[in-house]
Amino acid sequence: MRTATAQRKPHRASRDAAPTDTHAIVTHIARAIAAHKLPPGAKLGEEALGEIFGVSRTKIRQALFQLTSDKLVTLIPGRGAFVAQPTVREAREVFEARRMVETSVLTAFIERASTKDMATLKNHIAEQQRATDAGTAQTRNHLLGDFHTVIARLAGNDVMTAIVAELVARTSLITLLYQNTRGASESLTDHHTLMAAIEKRDVKLALQLMVAHLNDVENGLVLKEEAPVVADLKSALG
Amino acid sequence: MRTATAQRKPHRASRDAAPTDTHAIVTHIARAIAAHKLPPGAKLGEEALGEIFGVSRTKIRQALFQLTSDKLVTLIPGRGAFVAQPTVREAREVFEARRMVETSVLTAFIERASTKDMATLKNHIAEQQRATDAGTAQTRNHLLGDFHTVIARLAGNDVMTAIVAELVARTSLITLLYQNTRGASESLTDHHTLMAAIEKRDVKLALQLMVAHLNDVENGLVLKEEAPVVADLKSALG
């Protein structure tokens, strides 16, 4: 069945470390990007990543392709993979998309939410508060973004949830590249105010607040084409 | 630098056929699915596809991963790739997502469209008409779906355009799986009526018509869990 040629170094079937799967690698890198450990423009060398994750280039490649389709990584043919550097135009489009998508999702949530859903959401805000008071910047930022995804999830539409999640991830890259002058505490305040309107099931007010919130974040950015930032790998992926 | 072992059959650098790139493969398979040549549930064997496209499994694999992230293909670990079979729930969610997303996009289009944009859209409908009168079912269906994507593109937001395009592609899979009883001519009529409202820049009416259109398509489906359909490869990818 197979044309036998010459024997080489044997493939090692059982490994010492865990058999890290592709999804884990994608998540790990995505997290590092969201946590601003890997700045926009950073080179993502395949061999280097393979070494870090104890896996061959094959899997790294898969991960990089997936990240590319998530728009977190840019793949330049023959040159390699880099952490994406969304343009000003793309940044504006992502924010517009969020206004469009999240207003619909929020409406659906308010119309459908059970008392339990409301409690879940309030609880999430409490977590955000705790992380802001006494957590790392990384978890705080993650939770602040995750809030929007959670609303989508509780609205009960997985398709919309995936869309929101992708937009939120892209936003975190954007806010790093165009240093937002707006602090995390302002966002948290927005979330509190928004939650109050949601709980009263005041759709009109809630939509107004959501749009205002997204606008404020966008306006807090310095949306000018910047000189690319660069940095190294090994330190970022602890 | 490299540990030389034994020589094997040489890699053929220059090929006889065109050096088909991954994107072309993705498009080709996606088209075949949209054209209903590859029914939901059909097995997508790697070796077989490689033979068809004259390329190794490596590239086929990449293409299948991409199609999986587009939700047109389902990847079962250890078992292989299959044309996706969206569940009833997923189908409903895709339609809800389209109502949410496309109303926002349509509003933006009407507010921003230049006279030229209007003409472009009208021209697209004329194409749809021609394809319905005297074209293949494949191009007709493609154009009927593409109409929605074109509105997004003309609205000027690439992020939203990508989202709409993905939802439209998934819809074509859904309409096959849950045989829609509604004919193409009805959709075309809807498009004509919608265009009239768009041209008058009557946002309220246009939104009403768009939602009604999407609802009618959804209601034309038999949304019951069906027994899987299956079929072969070679014939589908002419």
Added chain:
DNA sequence: TTTAAAATTATTGTATACAATTTAAATCAT
């Protein structure tokens, strides 16, 4: 004959080999 078990064959998952580029370094001319 029908079912269960074993052996066989085919397919997927992952690593590696090698060609083609691209990047970096070294050499040479101005």
Added chain:
DNA sequence: ATGATTTAAATTGTATACAATAATTTTAAA
């Protein structure tokens, strides 16, 4: 020295090798 050319090293793109798993067929038992 500075800039252009050549040479060398590293990196990416693609195919292939082999291991592991799943599907299939064959054989054996009931």
